[in-house]
Amino acid sequence: MNAAIRVDLQLIADMVSPATRALDVGCGDGSLLAYLVDFKRVDARGMELSQAGVNACVANGLSVIQGDADADLRDYPDDAFDYVILSQTLQATREPREVLRQMLRVGKRAIVSFPNFAHWQVRLRLVFGGRMPETPSLPFKWYDTPNIHLCSIDDFRALCRDMGVRIERAIVLDRASRPINLPPLLANLLGEQAVFMLRRD
Amino acid sequence: MAVELDDLTEAERKALAQCRHAVLGTERPLRLDCGVDLGPYRVAYQTYGTLNADKSNAVLICHALTLDQFVAEQHPVTGKEGWWESLVGPGKVIDPAHYFVICVNVLGGCMGTTGPLAREPASGAPWNLRFPVVTVGDMVRAQAALLDHLGIPDLFCVIGGSLGGMQVLEWAASYPARVFSAVPIACAARHSAQNIAFHEVGRQAIMADPDWRGGDYRLHQTAPARGLAVARMTAHITYLSEQALQRKFGRALQDRNALGFGFDADFQVESYLRYQGSSFVDRFDANSYLYITRAMDYFDLAGAHGGVLANAFRGTPTRYCLMSFTSDWLFPTRESREIVHALNAAAANVSFVEVESDKGHDAFLLEEPEMFRTLAGFLKGAGTVRGLKDVP
Incomplete structure (x- = not known):
């Protein structure tokens, strides 16, 4: 059992109440899943796009299937989970709005983390560099990035308003993945990524 | 008793001499899907390992079309090694030191379980083609009757490939409370036209x-x-x-x-x-x-549940792990995926792994490290939840 997980995953894990049911969409190597199972007795399931990732998770005793957020959330019945988690994946989905809708149909709550495209570094590189931004949280070239629907923290808040989704918690992280407590305008400038906990209103 | 008077084939004689058997259905016959009451009937089976004190470590292995109960030992007829000896045995993924492994020759089979070779109890005449057509459901009900006979309340895991996988699905759908975990490999919820x-x-x-x-x-x-x-x-x-x-x-x-x-x-x-x-x-x-x-042809789990496969698994408490192989065109990955979709629709606890292999459908019987790793991980995870002690 390894208790150390990435800081943003730890933040998500802290939002999940013990002994609940959770679905981690885009669970990668399963480190968040394993943490939820081992330390919070969560009935945690995963969905992962890469077959290699799935196989590694299952070989570690985790319940994971191959699938993607756009296509496969539709299968699940309403309220199947207490939480549906989507970490650093929303920006790579074809229809982020529909994915969010499905997450909040399948889960009582949704936890979403994503890189902030309005971070000052991103702004600087585009405005003064004249090039598509490449940062630690957006490490791709424009032609090979999986991120097709990038947004800023304020964009995301606007979408939640538009969808009538209640934001229960919003945590903005700086470059060192430390939570920062700033008014929205500054948070949208200084936050490198954000973690939101949502529920249907 | 009529079933004891069978004129056994040479193969059946050798098989029964090397495994266990039970005569069931004497008091209460087995009602087959075709409507015939079968009884008494003989069930030939093999076991490895011992049932623990709280009867929580039983693993049922369901065999494929032409295989049998001799999973992990030299075959009494062919002299070849057990068909899943790479997976079952000391130090293997399914180690009899930890699990009580059971494998039952299917109803209709020819390695000791009642099938067309037997004699009809009423008339004493050989069944041959007058033997009632049996289904995967009938096979599973006969296995459940054997578990009743052995006093095993539920199974830690039911595992099988191909026809064995169909039996696993049938087990999970028909006896959800008796199946803690299920591993259907290289199979489908219904036999395709091809x-x-x-x-x-x-x-x-x-x-x-x-x-x-x-x-x-x-x-x-x-x-x-x-x-x-x-x-x-x-x-x-x-x-x-x-x-x-x-x-x-x-x-x-x-x-x-x-x-x-x-x-x-x-x-x-x-x-x-x-x-x-x-x-x-x-x-x-x-x-x-x-x-x-014929039993495989008739298998259609959705058909038996109002045409909606998810209905077969509504409220299922079982943990599932499905596996398919990339080059299997008899039971291609999309068939397993359909089952996964249905299990998701029932909010079941399910894992699904597609194993890269060029060995076709047969891959499930061969040395496939990815399959072994998957199964080992799944059994470990399920064993922890089940509270099985001493399982690696």
């Missing part, structure tokens, strides 16, 4: 053999060996993949340097298939082949 078609070719080959005698070949002291061999040859092709055949044989010639301009086995692949066919008839009964292929 698979039914291949089975029909095999059956027609058997029935076209003049020695089949309408199924009464034993009375005439014959056997439809040529028909059964052709059936096996056809089926065997479906168990392999184009790549595997090409890799193994290509167009290589058999014991010759040039084409023979005749119909001998010029090509290695022909010689191989002929061997597969001829060795099969020594260990398998032709009528049994008809019955078991």
